[in-house]
Amino acid sequence: MKNGNRLGVGFVGSGFNARFHLQAFRAVRDADVLGVWSPSKKHAEETATLARRLDVGQAKAYRSIADLVADPAIDALWLCGPNFARIENVEEIADTVAGGKGELKGVACEKPLARNVAEAKRVTELVKKAGIATGYLENQLFAPAVIQGRAIIWARGAALTGRPYLARAAEEHSGPHMPWFWQGRLQGGGVLNDMMCHSSLVVRHLLTKPDAPLSSVRPVRVTGHIASLKWSQPTYANRLRRTMGKDVDYAKQPAEDFASVMIEFEADGGAIVLGEATTSWSFVGAGLRLSAELLGPEYSMSWNSLDSGLKLFFSREVKGKAGEDLVEKQNAEIGLMPVIAGEAAAYGYEAEDRHFVRVFLGRDAPQLTFDDGLEVVRLLMTAYMSAEQGKTLGFPPRGLDAFVPAVARGTWKP
Numbered sequence: 001m002k003n004g005n006r007l008g009v010g011f012v013g014s015g016f017n018a019r020f021h022l023q024a025f026r027a028v029r030d031a032d033v034l035g036v037w038s039p040s041k042k043h044a045e046e047t048a049t050l051a052r053r054l055d056v057g058q059a060k061a062y063r064s065i066a067d068l069v070a071d072p073a074i075d076a077l078w079l080c081g082p083n084f085a086r087i088e089n090v091e092e093i094a095d096t097v098a099g100g101k102g103e104l105k106g107v108a109c110e111k112p113l114a115r116n117v118a119e120a121k122r123v124t125e126l127v128k129k130a131g132i133a134t135g136y137l138e139n140q141l142f143a144p145a146v147i148q149g150r151a152i153i154w155a156r157g158a159a160l161t162g163r164p165y166l167a168r169a170a171e172e173h174s175g176p177h178m179p180w181f182w183q184g185r186l187q188g189g190g191v192l193n194d195m196m197c198h199s200s201l202v203v204r205h206l207l208t209k210p211d212a213p214l215s216s217v218r219p220v221r222v223t224g225h226i227a228s229l230k231w232s233q234p235t236y237a238n239r240l241r242r243t244m245g246k247d248v249d250y251a252k253q254p255a256e257d258f259a260s261v262m263i264e265f266e267a268d269g270g271a272i273v274l275g276e277a278t279t280s281w282s283f284v285g286a287g288l289r290l291s292a293e294l295l296g297p298e299y300s301m302s303w304n305s306l307d308s309g310l311k312l313f314f315s316r317e318v319k320g321k322a323g324e325d326l327v328e329k330q331n332a333e334i335g336l337m338p339v340i341a342g343e344a345a346a347y348g349y350e351a352e353d354r355h356f357v358r359v360f361l362g363r364d365a366p367q368l369t370f371d372d373g374l375e376v377v378r379l380l381m382t383a384y385m386s387a388e389q390g391k392t393l394g395f396p397p398r399g400l401d402a403f404v405p406a407v408a409r410g411t412w413k414p
Contacts (some may be wrong), residue, residue, distance in 0.1 A: 007105070009057070010035035010068045012089055013080035014047035016177050017110055021078060022047070024349035025056040031357040032057035037068050039085075051127040065092040069102035076360045078137070079109040082178075083193075084186045086114050090123050094130040106360035108135035112197040112380065113373030115188025115408065117401050120377040124370045135356040135366050136373035140171075140198050141205050142348035142355065144290060146277055149301040154210050157299030158359050163267065164296035167203035168276045171195045171290055172283035173329035175231070175257070179244040180256060180265060182231075184407040190255030193405075195279035197376050199263060200383075203275030206294045214372065217273065223392040224383030226256035226407070228414035230282035253410045257281040261383040263371060263395075286338050287327030290347065307345060308338035381405070 009031050011018050018036075033051045036059055038044035044061035051059035062068045065149050068077065071094075081089055086109075086350055096102045107127055112121035113136065127134055140146060158164060180186040181194060208217045228250070237250040263275040284290060290305040312326070314334045324330045326339045328347075340346050358364040378396055384405040386393045406412035 004361070007031040007361055008034045008073045008075045008079050009357075010037070010062070010071075010074040011047065011069070011080060012037055012077055013082070013110075014038035014040065014365045015080065015082075016044040018047055018078070018080040018349075019050065020344055020349050021080065021353060022051050022054055022056060024353045025051075025348040026054055027345065028056075028354050028357050028360065031353075033059045034073050035059055035062050035068050035071065037065050037220060038081075044306050065089060066096045066101065069093055069096040069104060071102070074102075074104070075207040076104055076106040076108065076357075078156045079107060082180050082186070083112065083115050083188050084180065087119055087122055090126050094132070095125040097130040097132060104132050104136060106133040106356070108137050108356045108360075109370065109373065110137045111373070111376070112188070112193060113370060115193065116404050117374070117377055117381050120256055120374045121401070127370060133360060133366070134370040135359055136240075136368040136370055136376075137352060137356070138198065138201050138368055138376075139348035139352045140169075140202050140290065141367070142351035143290070143303075143346065144344075144348070144351070145303040145305075146202065146206070146348070148353070149292075149303060150206055150294065151210060153294055153296070153299060153301050157296050158209070161298040162296060163209070163271060163273070164207060164294050165271070165273045165414070166276070166293075166295045167206040167274070167294040169199040169202035169206075169291065170278040170280075171198050171281040171288070172278070172285075173288040174284050174331055175281045175329075179248050181250045182240065182244055182250075184253065184412070185410055187408075189380075189384065189405050189407045190226070190228075190259070191257055191279045191281045192224070192259035192261075192387075193380055193408075193410040194276060196259055196261060196380055196383065197251070199277035199279055200263065200275065200379050201372075201376055202292055203277050204261065204265065206292065207267070207273050207275060212268075214375075216268045217265045218267075218388040219263050219379060219395045220266050221392055222379065222382045222386050222395050223262040224386035225260045226384070227258045228254045228256055229258045231257045232414050254412065254414055255407045256412075256414075259383070259387075261379075263379065284331055287324070287331055305340065306338050308340055310339040310341050312337050312339055318394055
């Protein structure tokens with residue numbers, strides 16, 4: 001270990017999400033990104049080059065996760081790899097630490113923690129046994145609009161007229177970047193597993209009083225619904241197969257592209273409050289849309305990430321190539337378009353990374369750990385179970401630890 005005032009960070013994974021974190025680390029003062037491992041050496045080297053170009057650290061590519069952990073310059077890891085590799089990656093980390101070949105101040109893991117409850121429990125047990133501190137990376141809880149809106153609502157509205165009783169959250173876009181996200185057996189499901197991890201935790205967070213633990217708002221009943229609205233239609237299934245490869249065949253093995261969940265919570269004091277969350281891969285707008293609402297007796301808040309202060313207009317004569325320079329998951333390049341200035345900040349990555357760097361330096365208590373990530377997976381699996389059975393379920397339902405969704409088994413039919 002080196003300078004105790006700075007954190008040496010290594011990345012496991014080199015994809016889209018890892019690049020978002022690298023952008024965010026430009027706003028983190030007391031950390032250096034020093035290493036990247038990826039199954040693809042080329043991708044690891046490209047991501048390390050990006051880190052150096054962004055001036056967030058003198059990053060280099062590593063041959064293995066074990067080498068990354070064994071380097072005394074690396075104090076903490078950010079796990080940004082695919083869901084299907086999570087256990088394998090964490091086992092290598094835990095084995096290296098347990099074998100005395102390296103030490104870490106912490107491991108932060110991207111959402112979801114794992115593909116199902118059994119895998120999430122395994123991941124959590126591995127790091128606890130190795131004695132490694134953890135952080136669960138849920139960026140939307142750190143979005144400035146969510147932080148500020150929640151704080152003011154509770155300080156003004158709730159303090160004078162009573163606690164909020166309904167929260168809503170949604171994440172919607174037109175589909176993921178990489179083929180494995182679309183494959184239920186690799187990803188663990190469809191859009192519910194991919195994005196409801198965000199929205200289900202956002203509603204619980206909004207309904208929880210600041211400085212109170214999430215456990216003060218306990219889920220008691222869950223109603224889930226899933227559907228394939230767009231991508232199993234023949235035209236779009238064919239398009240998906242052409243763009244993502246023959247292994248993504250929604251005519252034969254679809255995953256859900258829409259999901260909703262209603263969560264009934266019991267708050268301390270016995271109050272019943274509701275969280276309503278929606279996620280979609282079938283939303284076609286300007287690009288990614290994040291939204292949230294919080295409602296109480298005499299107040300409300302609302303947030304829509306596409307309500308941007310900056311908008312651009314391009315006529316039909318502006319025929320540029322397709323890109324994502326205006327907004328994540330961008331769907332158009334002409335007309336009136338919103339621009340999300342500083343997406344890494346707007347979506348919460350900057351504040352999230354600052355927080356967990358401080359946690360692993362011993363300066364702050366963690367807002368979210370792997371235990372919270374495990375609880376999120378329990379809610380997601382309950383929502384799948386509810387959708388398959390077509391009824392509301394008490395939480396946690398019987399058989400949850402061994403449950404694997406039909407979407408993940410490749411047997412689900414819309």
